[in-house]
Amino acid sequence: MSRIKHISIVIILAFLGLIMLLDLNKIPNQFEYANSIYHHITNNAVGETGSLNFVTAILYDYRAYDSMGESTIIFGAVSGIVLLLSRKTLPVSSHGLSFIVKRTYGMLTPFIFLFSVYIIAHGHLSPGGGFQGGVILGAISIIFSIVYGSEFDYKRYTPTTKTLLETSGALLFIGIGLIGIIYSGSFLSNLNILNSEPGSLLSAGSIPFINLGIGFKIGAGLAIIFYSMIQKTFKEEASL
């Protein structure tokens, strides 16, 4: 029975793959049309937004409203996980890993932090942006709990601090959107606050601010998710 099931699954997957491969050839080549969005973005994006990285220009300028929806989804996920899993007990963990690992990670942490801040701040110039840099910020906190034991990071940066960081990031994003209504009449329109020439760090209007807000929001949100997940484990370890 299970053998027939396996073979049928493989046949169905192969059939679906063949259909997708055939459909892939039917996608119209967008280089052929003169007025397609591809030509508009490659010709005008630097002049309109000042961002050299077109992916960031689309994510936080042309389609910034979609990014706000995505960050709302992450906010909902964090709220749900905290509601389901969080307990009001201080996590009591093991003492972490060995002395060598602790010292090595202690020396590496400033560089990891610098890298994440670099990715956030240069989101409009090089690959990356608020989301990727924010995940590295969250990863610093997560590796702290693995290497030093969960008490270390929990006592220094309590969930209240992390929640404050997350909501301030979200408020920065929405605040820039609301200022856009007053300034030029549409939600999340590009305020030309930083308007030096494209390619320098202080360029691209409000995109760096939105990157900063998204970075804090994602980093703090992922750290909150991780710490609310381990709290239950360590409570049960303590009860044994």
Added chain:
Amino acid sequence: MIILKYLLLIFLGVTAYLAISFKEILISIIFLSIFSIVLTALYLIHNAPDVALAEAVIGAGLNTAIFMTVISQIRADEDCHCRKDD
């Protein structure tokens, strides 16, 4: 470059198959992490460094840590259960 691309695609398929073929969940998580790293290289070859960065950080780093936490939590639950039965 084309040879490297197809080699990585084959390796992607192999790691994806290995990830679902083990009973031990810990091995599956490690293979998923390798899957993410191979996918990162493929994204880089296809000129998508933004997606590659996100995949490297989330797929290889964060997913592994969160899955490990979930596994340890489930096993702690199971241990508690056994000890209560004894």
